Each structure stands twice: as C-alpha cells, then as structure tokens.
Amino acid sequence: MQAAGEAHKQLDEWLSAQLELYAGQYAHLGAGACTMCKKCTYPDAPCRFPNRMYPCVESHGINVIPLFEALEIPFISGENIVTWVSLLFFA
Numbered sequence: 001m002q003a004a005g006e007a008h009k010q011l012d013e014w015l016s017a018q019l020e021l022y023a024g025q026y027a028h029l030g031a032g033a034c035t036m037c038k039k040c041t042y043p044d045a046p047c048r049f050p051n052r053m054y055p056c057v058e059s060h061g062i063n064v065i066p067l068f069e070a071l072e073i074p075f076i077s078g079e080n081i082v083t084w085v086s087l088l089f090f091a
Helices: 002-016 065-070
Strands: 027-031 088-089
Touching: 002 027
Parallel strands: none
Antiparallel strands: 027 088
C-alpha cells in the first residue's frame, strides 16, 4: 500500500510539473495528506511550497466513493487493494 501511494505521489508531482504552464487555471487535488515537509509550517506560517503542494481530495469535501459510483468508475478492485485518487479541475 505504501509503495503504491509513493508511486501515485510521484505521478502527481510529475503531472504538476507538466501543468505549470497553466498556473492559476487548474486545481490539482491529490491523495492523502501532504508529505512535502518533515514539519509543516501550518497553521503558524504559510506553506513553504504553495506551488508544489496540492491538498487532498477529501479536504475539499469531495467524497470519492459516491463520486466514482455516480460516474460508474470501479473503486473497489479486490481484497488488500487500495485505490489512490487525484483530481484535476480546469477553469
């Protein structure tokens, strides 16, 4: 599970780098909590890497399971399998 999560995070980072041309024109929501820094500056100070950090999908109130069910996207792939989800919204 952790290896798949790390691979998903690397894919998110690659995707963000590819989309830098569209700064301000899209929102990238990732899977899980941000792990960019060993110690987060929030809430005492602003994020040190706001252009590289993307909040998790659920932090925006999006419940992934009903979303996937509504879109008829398989979410449960079997026992001991975790589905990692990121979303991109374009303006």
